[in-house]
Amino acid sequence: MMRSALRERFSKEWFAKEGVCASVLGVDGAVNWLLKQKDFNDDDDRKQVNELELLSITPFDYCLRIAANVIPNPINESMQKYFFREGERGRASSEEEFFVAHLPRADELDWQNEDCVSIMAGADRIKDGLPGHVLIVPKNGSKHWKFGNITLFLFHARKGRKEKMAIEFLERLRRSCIRYAFNRGWTRIGIYFRPWGNDNCDSDSNSNFSNRNEGIEKIMRAHVVNLARAGPGLSNTRWKNLTLDDAIEVLGGRRRIASGRAIDVKQEHRRNERLVDVEHIVEVVEVVEVAEEERESHSSSVSPQLPPSIKKLDRKVNTEIRQLRSKHTQVSDGEEGRG
Numbered sequence: 001m002m003r004s005a006l007r008e009r010f011s012k013e014w015f016a017k018e019g020v021c022a023s024v025l026g027v028d029g030a031v032n033w034l035l036k037q038k039d040f041n042d043d044d045d046r047k048q049v050n051e052l053e054l055l056s057i058t059p060f061d062y063c064l065r066i067a068a069n070v071i072p073n074p075i076n077e078s079m080q081k082y083f084f085r086e087g088e089r090g091r092a093s094s095e096e097e098f099f100v101a102h103l104p105r106a107d108e109l110d111w112q113n114e115d116c117v118s119i120m121a122g123a124d125r126i127k128d129g130l131p132g133h134v135l136i137v138p139k140n141g142s143k144h145w146k147f148g149n150i151t152l153f154l155f156h157a158r159k160g161r162k163e164k165m166a167i168e169f170l171e172r173l174r175r176s177c178i179r180y181a182f183n184r185g186w187t188r189i190g191i192y193f194r195p196w197g198n199d200n201c202d203s204d205s206n207s208n209f210s211n212r213n214e215g216i217e218k219i220m221r222a223h224v225v226n227l228a229r230a231g232p233g234l235s236n237t238r239w240k241n242l243t244l245d246d247a248i249e250v251l252g253g254r255r256r257i258a259s260g261r262a263i264d265v266k267q268e269h270r271r272n273e274r275l276v277d278v279e280h281i282v283e284v285v286e287v288v289e290v291a292e293e294e295r296e297s298h299s300s301s302v303s304p305q306l307p308p309s310i311k312k313l314d315r316k317v318n319t320e321i322r323q324l325r326s327k328h329t330q331v332s333d334g335e336e337g338r339g
Contacts, residue, residue: 005039006034007036007178007196010030010033010034010196014030014033015030015196016027018030022193022194022195022239022240022241022242023242023246024246024249024250026195027077027150027151027154027195027242027246027247027252030151030195030196031151031154031155031158033272034151034159035155035158035159036125037100042166043121045138047299050331059152061218061219062101062104063101063135063137063141063217063219063221064141064218064219065141066101066137066140067099067137067138067140067142067219068143073099073101074102075099075100075101075102077236080099080100080240081096082183083179083180083183083184084096084098084100084176084178084179084180084183085183086179087089096108096139096176097138097139097140097176098137098139098173098176098182099137099139100134100135100136100137101134101135101137101221102131102134102135103118103119105156107119108122108123108131108133111123111132111133111231111232111233112231112232113232114232115232115236116231116232116236117233117236118221118234119131119171119188119225119231119233119236120132120192120230120231120232120233120234121133121135121225121226121229121230121234121235122229122231123229123231124184124229125265130184132225132226132228132229132230133223133224133225133226133233134180135221135222135223135224135243136173136176136177136180136218136221136222136224137220137222138173138217138219138220139223140218141219141220141221146227147219147220148218148219149195149196149217149218149220150193150194150195150220150247151195152196152220153166153220153247153296154166154247154250154251156252157226157251163251163252163253166251167248167251167253170244170247170248170253171248171252173222173244174244174256174268175272176273176295177189177222177224177244178263178265178268178269179269179272180224180225181224181226181265182265182266182269184226184275186226186228186265187228187264187265188226188227188228188262188263188264188265189225189226189227189262189263189265190223190224190225190227190234190241190243190262190263191222191223191224191225191243191244191263192222192223192225192240192242192243192244193220193221193222193223193238193243193244194217194223194241194242194243194249195240195242205262222244223241227262229310243257243259245259246259248324256268260339286317293316293320309339
């Protein structure tokens with residue numbers, strides 16, 4: 001069954017009956033419905049990718065066209081690197097698996113209207129400021145149908161019993177969103193998805209949106225919103241916004257942010273920095289363990305007397321291990337304090 005046909009059945013058979021599904025229970029129910037569709041076969045990935053490639057040449061999903069390299073991203077590569085740079089000193093990040101895109105300028109100017117539904121926050125308080133509602137999109141989103149929507153992503157993870165990998169992907173997405181927000185100087189943000197049943201083209205009353213860039217979503221994207229500049233669009237669309245932590249909970253993972261709470265950008269950024277430091281230390285310890293094995297091999301095969309170079313390495317090993325233990329203790333204490 002092609003993805004579009006499945007979506008049509010979903011809208012008629014499940015969403016029409018259950019209504020709003022942008023919640024943990026709602027999306028969990030939607031995924032369970034999809035899992036019961038025996039006639040849905042996801043083995044022919046090439047066929048699904050072909051469908052995405054065809055969809056990418058239509059004007060309806062701006063982000064999919066960028067991901068498929070059909071059109072260039074107005075936010076060029078140097079700006080992407082600037083937005084996603086890491087660290088307090090702004091060091092360049094490693095290869096980024098996501099890109100940032102902006103909503104249409106006309107929508108940005110509409111953010112204060114009481115009936116606004118197209119954008120959730122206003123731009124920075126400067127002339128021609130950058131938008132307060134941006135989209136963070138997986139670069140390989142055009143390569144596999146599972147990235148068509150957050151509902152499909154969760155369904156694919158649970159069907160293949162790949163929940164752990166999916167949670168790791170969402171956590172990497174969180175880190176990229178936090179890094180972007182930190183580099184923009186934002187303090188509180190929300191990270192939202194639009195599950196099936198909750199976008200513009202699921203309602204006949206919203207058919208006037210069919211030719212907009214941000215009409216029906218054909219590729220998964222995170223809506224990152226600067227809550228300090230939130231407008232009426234946030235409350236007007238709250239019923240169709242699934243938070244990132246909601247998605248992780250559907251996969252059986254542990255929430256980092258309680259339901260209804262904003263994400264503290266500085267706190268999360270500090271946490272991410274500590275995780276990067278610990279990952280580096282673990283790499284150092286692996287190198288040190290290899291050196292220890294070489295030392296033991298050398299001492300048993302040559303003589304019981306250690307040469308000066310090995311003695312020096314031994315001191316370095318002990319120093320590195322003490323630093324590692326200290327780092328792990330600091331991180332654990334910090335986690336317990338927040339818990």
